[in-house]
Amino acid sequence: MKPSTDLSSLTSTLEENMNLSDLGITKHFKSGETIVSENAPVRSIPIVTAGSVKVMQSDDTYKEMVLYYLQPGETCIMSFLSGLYHDASKVKAVAEEDSEVLFIPVDKIHDLIREHPEWLNYIFRIYHKRFIELLSVVDAVAFKKMDERLLQFLQKRCEVMETDTLAMTHDQLAQELGTAREVISRLLKKMEEKGLVRLGRNKITLM
Template identity: 85%
Template sequence: MKVPTDLSSLTDTLESDMDLSDLGITKQFAPGETIVAEDAPVRSIPIVTKGSIKVLQSDDTFKEMVLYYLRPGETCIMSFLAGLYHDTSKVKAVAEEESEVLFIPVVKIHNLIKGHPEWLNYIFQIYHKRFEELLEVVDAVAFKNMDERLLQFLEKRCEVMETDTLSMTHDQLAQELGTAREVISRLLKKMEAEGLVELGRNKIRLM
């Protein structure tokens, strides 16, 4: 099994030299299962091979906010760095759908980087992509109204899930955006009146 990726840094040469699954273990995760826990030691680097993963961070009151999503061929750069520097995870990674993740021990990642310079390109590309997404989160929180943040969140999630209809409760949306359920309900009704979404029972369809 080769790790699927559309990132140019994992070149055909690298993939023809080895089967990455030989370097670690592959695990299956159901929707909602935690893959990486906050404050847990990172001894293996997760690389998504199937499905999608959301990466969140929580505050002292246990409110959570989605930072970014991972698709096949991608890794969580924050977990990657925590593993390389023997630190604990500062984020939580949760399966968004049925997912498969390859865990490569940190010591083998060191060897991969030394033996295959292509991996440095892969790491830098992932870092660049995640940095841009984190800037979008900061921009949304600091400068956008909640209705703009909500629409942006729905659009991003639909893009990741490759659908126009999401199965989510107002409570789930409120938790992931760090606000109250009443705020989400009010904004969704307003968006429906404006023709931006269509609401059903625990379903939201982007128009």
């Protein structure tokens, strides 16, 4: 997993100048483990230091949709804002692969903002990136057909995982895109006929 170059460089600078690792606790998560729970109090801000994390939101029927991915050097801006204003988490964060996360207590955030301008720059950079990604999600849901959304999702996930082949079931895809398994299976079959993907047993390869 390669982090975003600019953010990785900025995070390294923060660690160098502020000793971020000394301010919090580092924890390790296996793929699929929940890092931040939806509607739970946010007492610390997570910063991914290794691996990758997907951030999701669910509706009243418990259907989930992936909003964006966190790479090394990135934090979840939704968790940051919830922690800053003592609100419950509006999202769920799950390890996409085995990951390492640094948790910085919320009570240290105000001091970081006040004493280190570079920390505020980091937060604004993250906020801008997440805002663009969320606009993309809104655009996909509002204006794109499900086949376009499915292909875009597969491309993004392959980019994050740095692979052309994803180990995913049709059920998992349906859950993360908020639709039915039958819809995903039908669309994947059509995509395979067009030469866009190659389907295997619980595997999907982008062509």
